[in-house]
Amino acid sequence: MSAQAVLQRVYGYSAFRGEQEAIIDAAVAGRDVLVLMPTGGGKSVCYQIPALVREGVGIVVSPLIALMSDQVAALRQLGVRAAYLNSTLDFQQASEIEAQLRAGELDLLYMAPERLMLPRTLDLLAESPLALIAIDEAHCVSQWGHDFRPEYLGLSALAARFPGVPRMALTATADVPTRDEIVQRLALQDPARFVASFDRPNIRYRVSERGNAKQQLLRFLQKEHPGEAGVVYCLSRKKVEATAEWLRDAGFDAVPYHAGLPAEMRAAHQERFLREDGVIVVATIAFGMGIDKPDVRFVAHLDLPGSVEAYYQETGRAGRDGEPADAWMLYGLGDVVQRRQMIDSGEAGDERKRVERSKLDAMLGYCELDSCRRQPLLRYFGQSLETACGNCDNCLWPPETDDATEPARQALSAVYRTGQRFGVSYLVDHLMGKADERAQRFGHDQVSTFGIGRELTAERWRRLFRQLIARGYLDVDVDGYGGLRLSESARGLLKGQETIRVRRKVATGSGGSRRASAAQSTLSPGDEGLFEALRRWRKSEADEQGVPAYVVFHDATLRDIAREKPADSAALGAIGGVSVKRLERYGDAILELVATAQSTSATGS
Structure with a gap:
């Protein structure tokens, strides 16, 4: 089956986005590939489709158990034979997955780098034909990057162990030196390089000087994001817990997340964030990599991030569904002092510390801008935007x-x-x-x-x-x-x-008026009732299956259904995101909901 046919039949879409098709073609042809694509740009399709087109199983390297679980659940909804091997499985479950691998019954297998590089795992993979090896979050291999993970360094051995198997390194954040380091450290062989646009036009970037941080955050949430899901980043664990408690007292559904909490509590809080509506996670940078939740409506920083790369990746967790979202940040010069102290007291060598200081200065310079924020943000990653974006605080409310x-x-x-x-x-x-x-x-x-x-x-x-x-x-x-x-x-x-x-001075207010919610911005009042009925049905299905709601259908697909009101299976199947398997599984229930809504509307009129 061709890549185009897989896209239509398995995923329910008629056309690729951006450079997806060229990336997939290179991997299908057997080339190593380096992919830089912003969060929400569709990176996973770039390695999933070649795994389905080429002979054998696709191996996906991911550092996050939560990401493996969600992606496997989503793939199984589409009829793809996917599984993961990680520490959440008991011996019997892991043995069953290994047996499926040996029998050629898997299309995609996810695992962490530590698990993959075990001699036993490498021997197991040597018994099976491999379609490709995809290395997600590839910036983790860079010792100069913002999220270095030493376990990624061993992945260079895959080139010698599995010659002829194409490898694909994917990341959402890497400047030019980091890209070169990824290629070198993973030993990619003459890779095809694809750098998609880093622009996320649906995200509104806003920065304010810190005044009364709690009141600033409260105004922002109450006026602009009541009842919506989001992430609030803090620098310290103590501040995370205090902020989460304060938000709960203020009436928000907020949970803390940092590396010092028990693993069971972290997992439970992450699970609530993924599966329930309107949950706010207050977290350190320990939270977020690989989170697939599409309807995160805001990412707020109460402290200055350490680099533009970290800021871009963290803010990129908002608005993965393409709907309006906010990247909102408070900062103060005390942040700069604290960050510099952290750098100076660290164990890194002098050269690394110089680089970290330069990156911190770039981050601070971004905060102090009086011009369009999106232009320098893109320029940092080697791209340009000819005209001001019109969707940041400085464009919307020019400063003095x-x-x-x-x-x-x-x-x-x-x-x-x-x-x-x-x-x-x-x-x-x-x-x-x-x-x-x-x-x-x-x-x-x-x-x-x-x-x-x-x-x-x-x-x-x-x-x-x-x-x-x-x-x-x-x-x-x-x-x-x-x-x-x-x-x-x-x-x-x-x-x-x-x-x-x-x-002269960065504003201390939250800046601007409330944006329209995603549903309000694209649906007529008459369609909102059907959209909400579809969301309630989806939640019931997701709860019954024990998966996040967006694994069943994304909001964007439900919104299109509410707008188009398909009357039969052919019309429903033509809507983006309604794959063959989803149509078989959910088609009758959706068409019944649409018909009921139409009947009620006709009766009411």
Whole structure:
């Protein structure tokens, strides 16, 4: 069966999205592949379909038990022979899965990297034809990334152990150096590289300076997301528990999640979040990777993330269904101090610490922007957006700014005059006329930019440098010592052909008015009753099967059914997301609900 036929028959969709088809074709042809695709972009289809088209079983490497369980449940709904091997299975269950593998009765098998690299597991796989090996969350192999996991390093041995089996590395977050490191550490052989657009236009990015954080969060939730599911990230375990308790006292269904809680409690809280509507998880970064829940309507950060990569991945858990969602963040300079202390007190080497400081500065620069937030966010990952997005706080509610053209030109000149190899601290001292041993040794106390910036404070200079980095006028040498160098964009500013304005102060309010809910934004009032009836039916089905509701059908599919009101199986099967197996299993019940709604509407009119 062709990839197109599998997409239509198994998944219920008539067309691929973006570069999915090209990625699948490369894997089906037997090539190694590197895939960068944002959360919600459809990465799983990119390895699932080649596993169904090629001979043998597809092996999927995932670091998360919850993700394995949900994806296997969803695949079985589609009639795909899928299973997982992990610590949740007892000996008898694991033996049955292994027997199915040996008998060629599986299309896809999920497992963690530690399980896969056991000699016994490798010997077991050697007995079966392998369609491909997919390595999800591949950024975990990068020692410079935000979520390094040492168990991923052993996966490079798969190239020698299973020659001729294509391998696909997939991630939602990796800058250019991290991409190269993924290829090198996983020993991918001349991989086809696919970098999808990182833009998530349905997510509204918003940043505020922290005032009364609890009241700011309360206003945000009450006005904009009452009764909706979301994630609130905090830096410390203590703050997670205090915030969850406070939200419960305020009437929200909130649960804590961090690595210090008992495993059973973490699992129970995650399960509630996945299967119930309107649950808020308050968590450290220990929560979220691989979470498939499509209807997360907001991700809130009460503390500054450590890097743009971490921020992008965490915010990407909102709005996987393509409906409007918020990425809302509070930050304060105390966050910066705490983050820097964490870096300085860590056990990493000096080079790693320099990189982490540079990434933190980039994150802070993003917070302080007065211009479109989406443009620098995409530029960080090597992509561009020609016009402002119109869906971030700075585009929707432009902040007050001051002209900073002259000090910006002084800062860029200082970078150039000192050789384009020094970091922010050295350059600030240079502009303020503070000569240390290095300045005297290099003769920088004699150049024209030495001491020309004494009228500004050190903090204002640091803030300006962060802005120049965030806007692309300066590049950071993350592969070296964190030095700054001029980008091509700096030329116009240096020559007086451009001006630059910087924000006076980041707002402390929640910013903006409540967006329309997903259902309200796409359904007429007359269709909402049918949509809600379909959701109630779906919940009953999901509860009976013991799976999350979205495994049965996504909201988007139910919304299309409510809008189109199919009268027969052919019309229902033509709706995106209604696969052959789903039509066989649920078609009669859905058509009955639609007919009842139509009859009630006709009677009422």
